[in-house]
Amino acid sequence: MSIQSKHEENYNQDRVKSQKNITSPAEYFEGVIDVPVYDWLFTMEQIQRESPSRRLTNVKQRIGFTEECQKRAKGIVYLFACNKQMKLSRCVALTASILFHRFYMKRDFTNYHYFEIAATCLFIASKSEECRRKLSDVVKVCASIALTGRMSNKVTEESKIYWKWKDVIVNLEELILEVLCFDVTPVNPYKICFDILDLSEDDDNSNDEHEDKLFSTCTNFLELLSRLPLSILFPVNVICGLGLLLSCASSEVQLPSNAFNKLQISREEIWRSYCTAMKLAQSLESLRQPFPILSHIPKLNHKSAMGIGENVDKDGGDEN
Known part of the structure; x- marks a missing residue:
């Protein structure tokens, strides 16, 4: 098996697990949204014991604190790699990283793959920091790096993986905005x-x-x-x-x-x-x-x- 095939197989296996029990973003937008206000600061004990990844109903799906820290790091390294490939400012990546860490204090890693959340946070941050990139360009870069670790000519607008990732980012953008209470311009x-x-x-x-x-x-x-x-x-x-x-x-x-x-x-x-x-x-x-x-x-x-x-x-x- 080639390295590229192995990357794609591992990613697809993780993604299948991540699709279980996902609530449709449309369900969050019925009627008027009552937007709460958070300072987004937690204690170490809250992260260690009360993270959504350790409060899942299915005990077998829960992950430990160390594994969560590792998934956070993997998501951020991937995020910065995509940011660099798209020639965006580090300011955009730092904003996206803040959104990424906040999201996982409201949702878990088991049902939401860190590559997909990182890619969507980067897309949101590029808009909030006024360094916009076309959705098509974001999809090509993020899908390529997620699957092969580098840019790939195989991710084109005619490929299935392109449309798969485009749907993922579009749907997750709505969900992330709702989860973060539309607070997407944190102090950088x-x-x-x-x-x-x-x-x-x-x-x-x-x-x-x-x-x-x-x-x-x-x-x-x-x-x-x-x-x-x-x-x-x-x-x-x-x-x-x-x-x-x-x-x-x-x-x-x-x-x-x-x-x-x-x-x-x-x-x-x-x-x-x-x-x-x-x-x-x-x-x-x-x-x-x-x-x-x-x-x-x-x-x-x-x-x-x-x-x-x-x-x-x-x-x-x-x-x-």
């Missing part, structure tokens, strides 16, 4: 980091080289961290602060003056998010590359985290 850590570093979008070379490098490194860490469900455990400014802290730790550079004050967070909050990230990252270590991230995250202790990137003002005092 990419944008916060951009603003904190006072970067300019103009191509006039006005940005400081040091801050450009810090921003690039930070977005790399934000992409890695998005594989973990941190966005439903911590406020976005804390995650952004963690990205900046790890950037400083890896490149031994200073943060801009008052960076954490602008984020309105303390180093202790960032330290707690770091400890949580390291704990969650352990669950990915049994996976093959490229899913594990532990080796890419600087190893810190409490003392070093309190001083990394520290900037001293003209009066000799710390920024914090």
